[in-house]
Amino acid sequence: MNERSAKALLDLSQLDLGIVGAYFIIVIFAGLYLSRRASKGISDYFLGGHSIPWWVMGASGTASNLDMTGTMVIVSFFYATGLQGFWVAMRGGVGLPLGILMTFMGAWLQRSNVMTTAEWMTLRFGEGGGGNAARLLSAISNLIVTVGFTVYFCKGTGKFLAIFLPFSPDTCAVLMVSVGLIYTMASGLYGVVYTDLIQEVLLIITAVLISYKAFTLPDHAQLLAEAGDKWMALAPQWKAEPMTWLKDPGIYHLFGLNVIFWVARGVLEGAGGFTGGYMPQRYYAAGSERQAGLLTAEWIILLSLRWTMVIGLALLGLHIARGAPELARVLLADPEKTLPIVLGKVMPSGFKGVAVAGLVAAAMSTFDSTINAGASYWVKDIYQRFINPKASDKRLVWQSYFATAVTAIVALVTALAIENINEIWSWITGPLSAGLFAPIVLRWYWWRFNGEGFAIATAAGLLTAVMVKIFAPSLPLYIAFPLTSGLSLLGGVIGSYATKPTPSGVVAEFYKQLRPFGLWGKVRQELGLEHETVSKASGEARRALFNTPLAMGFHLAIFLAAIHIVLRQWARVGWLTGGALLAAAILYVTWYKHLPPEPAKTPPPSA
Template sequence: MTAIDTIIIAAYFVVVMGLGLYYQRSSAASLDSYFLGNKDIPWYLLAFSGSATNFSVCGTVWQISVLFFLGMKSFYIHLAWGSVIPAFWMAYAAIWIRRSRVMTAAELVQLRFGPGSGSRCARTSYALLGVLGAAGIIGMAFVVLAEFSKVYGLPPVKTATAITLLTSAYVLLGGFKGVIITDFIQSILLALSGIVMAVIAYRVVDPQILAENIGNIDDWLSLGIPEKTNVPEYENFRSITLSRMFIGTMLCFTVTAGGFGEQRFLAAKSTAEAAKISAFWNIVLIPRWLFTAAIAFLGLYAFSDINRDQVDQLLPMVLNKYLTTGIRGLVVVSLVAAFMSTISSLINSGASMMMRDIIQPLLKTGDGEKRLVWLSYLSTAIIIAAGLAIGIISCSYSTLNSLWSWIMAGLGASVIFPNVLRWYWWRVNGWGFMTGFFSGLVVALLMLIPNFPLSDNAMSILCVLVSGAGCVIGSLLTEPVKEDYINEFYKRVRPFGFWKKVYKRLGMSEQDHKKRSDNPYLVFFNAIIAGIALHAYYMCSIYVVGHFFKETLISLAVAAVTSIVLYFTWYRMTILKEQESKEE
C-alpha cells in the first residue's frame, strides 16, 4: 500500500467521522430522529443506503467464489437464498410495511397480534432474533475484513477491530440520518469501484485464454441444473439447489427485509416512496455484479489453479496484481466502505429493536425522550460489543461458510413459516408465532452438533416445516387475536389472503375486500416480472465483462422488455395509485 493509497483511505475516515459529528445534534432529539430520521429523508437516499448495505464484503466474497467455481449456474444458489425477494418488496411488501406506521420490524409483530402475553413474547422473540442476526452478520463481516487485512501485512484482528470501532463511533453519534448520508457516499464509491474493475477486467482478459482456463466454457455458461458438480459443497447440486429454492421461495412471501430494510421502508415519507425505494435500491446495486464479475474473470484469467480453501483470498490477490497506485486506494477504501455500510445499518437497526422492543417496554411510561436516546446509545454499544465478540471468536474457531450457512439456513429458516402465515391468515396469534419460531429454533440448534446424521440441507427444510406446523398448532390451540386489534391491523395494512372472517365482521363484502386490498394477481405478476428483470440486469453485467456478447444482448433485451412491462403494470397501476392515496 503506497502513501497515496493511505492518504485516500485516511481522508475517507475523516469524512465519515465528520458526518457523524455533524448529525449528532439532530439525531439526539428523539427516538424517531435517532432510528428513522424523522421520516423526512428523500427516498432515493434511502435506496442508496439499502444498496450500500447489501454490497457487503462477506456476501461479495461468497458471490465471487460461487461464480468462479460454478459459472452462471451459481445464480440458482442466489435464488436459494431468496435473491428474488427485492421484487416482492417492490410489488407490495414495502407498501405493507410502510402502512403499518411502526418504528421497527419487531413492533410490527405486536401490531399484528395486539396486546397480551403471547404477543409480547412474540415481539420479544422476534427482536432477539433480529439482534442476534445483526450481531452474527457483523461478526461474519469482521472475519472477511480480518482475512482481507492479512494480504496487506496488517494484523487481522486488530485491523478489523479498529475499523469496526470507527464505524461504531459515527453510527453512535449520527444515528439513522448519519448512517444514510454516509451510506450515500459509500454507495458512490462502490459504484465507481465496480465500473473501474469491470473496465480493467474487460481490457485485461483475453477471451481465448479465459475459455482455456475455464475448460468447458459451454458448461460454465449453461443455465441448466446439473445433477452433480465437482465443487465439494455443491456436489449434489440439483438436490441441494431445488430444496434450498423451496426455502428461498418461502422467504419471498415473508414480507420482511432483514430489519435494516424495514427501517428504510418505515422511514419513507409515503407508501409510494417505500415502493420506489425497493426498485431503485436494486438498480443502484448493479455495479456490485460488475465488481463480482470482474474479480471472478480476472481470477480465472490469472489464478485459475487456485484451490477451494484459498478462494476467500482471491479478491485481495486480484487487487494486488492488477491495480495501480491511487486506483488501488479507491477500490480498497470502497471495500472498507462496504464493510462499514453493512455493519452501520445492522448496528442501527439491531439497536432500534433492542431499544424499542426489549428495553422500552420494561421502562416507565413517563420516561423522557432524552433518557430514551441515551438508552439508545447503550443499545448501540451492546450490539457493537456482541458483533465484535462473535467476529473475534469466529476468526479462531469458525469459518465464513459455516457461520453464513447457520445464520441463513438455520436461524433464518426457523422464523420463515410463522412470518409468512402472519400476513396472509387472520387466525395466527402471538402464541402460535412464538411456538412456531421456537420449534424451528430447536431444529436449527441441532445443526450445530458436530457430525449430526442429517445434512444441513435436510435440516433446513425440516426447520421450515416444523416451525410451520408449530405455528398452526399453537395458534389453533390458543385464543385468536382480539377483534379490535385484528380489525385495526387489517384496516391499516390492507392485506390479501385468508381474511374473510375479518372483513365480513367489518361489514364488508368480498367485492369491498378486493377493492380495498391490493390485487394479488397483479402483485404476483409484477413480482415475477420484476424478478426476471432483476436477474436479466445482473446477468447482463456479468456477460459483458466476460466478452460474451450474444448472451449480453439476450439478457439486455429481456431486461428492456420486462422494464417496459413494469412501467405499465407496476408504476402506473401501483405507484401512481399509492401517490393519489391520502394515507401515509
C-alpha cells in the first residue's frame, strides 16, 4: 500500500470535515467567552480562583491524560502483543499515580496552598539560599519538561492530522497550536478546564462508538481464536519476543523487569507528587481536601473508557488485517498505523468525523493543560519572584499571556526543526525522570532533607541522565533507572548532611500545615503537639497506607474489566468487577467516610 492509496483510504468527507471544523469553532468561542474571568489576576488565570467545581476538574484531568499520540502508541502495542500492551502502558498511560493522589497525596498538595510546585519549595525549604535554589531549579526544570511535552504533542498531532487533512504534518501542527493557543492564552485555567469538559464529552462519545463497533463484530470469536492464547494472556510475561517495528527490537526482551521498573516509576511519581505540570495544578486549584479526593475518584472512573477504546481499536485492526492481506502487511510492519487505518476503513462518514474530532480533542486537552501549567512557573517563580516582585496583577496577567505564547511557539519551532523525538521522549520518561525521583520523594517524608540536598540530588540525577544519553543511549531501563535514581539519592543524602538543616521554624510550619507521614518524629517532638493532633495525624497515616493499595487495585481492576467487556471475556469481567466492587465498598468506609466536610463559606459582609 503506497502513501497515496493510504491517504485516499483515510480522506474525510465534507460531513466529517464539517464536524471537525465545528469542534474547533466551539472550543475557541468557549475559551474566549471565559477570558474575562481569567483576567482578574494570576490566581484566577492559573488556579481558577479556587472556584471551579471538582467534577469539572476531574473531567478535565481525564481529558488531559488521554493524549492522542500516546493513544496511538498504546493501540500499536495492543494490536501487536495483545493484552501485554496493558503492561507497556504502565510507562504512563495507565495513570498509576492516581490511586496515591486519591488517598493522600492530592490532599497534601491541596493543603500546600501554593500555585506551583516550584513555589512549594519555598514552603518546604524557606526563603534562604537553599530554598531559592530549589525553587529556581524546579521552575527551570518544569519549563524544560513543559517544552518537551509540547514538542511531543506538536510532532505527534501533526503526523496524525496530516493523514486526514490535505496539509503537511508541519502545517497541521501549526493549525492545532494556533487554535489551542487562542483559547488557552485568553482564558487560562478557566478556558482549559471548561473546554476540556466539552472535549471529554466528545471523547466519551468516540470511545462508545469505537467500543460498540468492536464488540459487535460478526467475526469477534474467530478473531480471538486466531490471535491465540498468547495474545489473550493477561499476566505479564518475563521475556518478550523481538518487537520488530521498534528501532531497537530487543529493548523489551526482559519484559518482566521492565514492568517492575514501570510500576516502581508510577508509584514513585505518585508518592512524590511528581505527576506532570497539569496534574498537581488541579490539586492546587481545588477548593478543599474533599474536592481533591473526589476529583481523583472521578478521574479514575472516567479514564476507564480509554481502555474500551484502545482494545476496540486493536480488535478492529485484527478484523481489517483478517480481510485485507495488503493492510495486514502494513500493520505488521508498523502497528502505529492501526488507529488511523481503523478510522479510515471501518468508521462510516459522520462517525469518522466524530472520532477524528474526539482524538483531536484528546490532543488539545493535553496541550492546553500543559502550556497553562508550564506558563505559571515563569510568571510566579521567575518573573514575580526574582525579576519584578512588585508587579501589579495586570502586569502579571500580561506576563501570563506572554509565557503561554512563548512556551507554545518555542515548542512548535523545535518540533518543526527536528525529525524524530522518540529517542528524546524515551530519555525524558526514562533516565531523566528516574534521576528526579529521589529529591521529589524525599522532600515529603524526611525532615532533614534540605534545599541544598534537593539541588544536589537534582543536579546529580540530571548529570547522570545526560551521561547515559551521550555515552550509553541503548542502556536498558532496568539498568538506567537504578543507576540515575541511586546516584541522585546518594547526592541528596550527602548534600543534606554536609549543609545546615532547614531552619526549624520553617520545617515546623510545613509539618503543621501539611501533616505528612514519614521521618518526622523529631519535628513532632520539638513542636510538643497535643495528643489529639498527633493522634489525628497518625490516623491519617494509617488510613493512607491501608487505602492506597485498595485504590490502586480498584483503579487497575476497572480498567481491565473495561477491556474484557469489549473482548466478551465474561469470566474475567466477573472476577475483575467483583474485585473492584469489593475494593470500592471498603474504600467507602475507610476513605470516603473520612473525607473532611466542605469548609463553611464566609457570608458576604452586610451593607
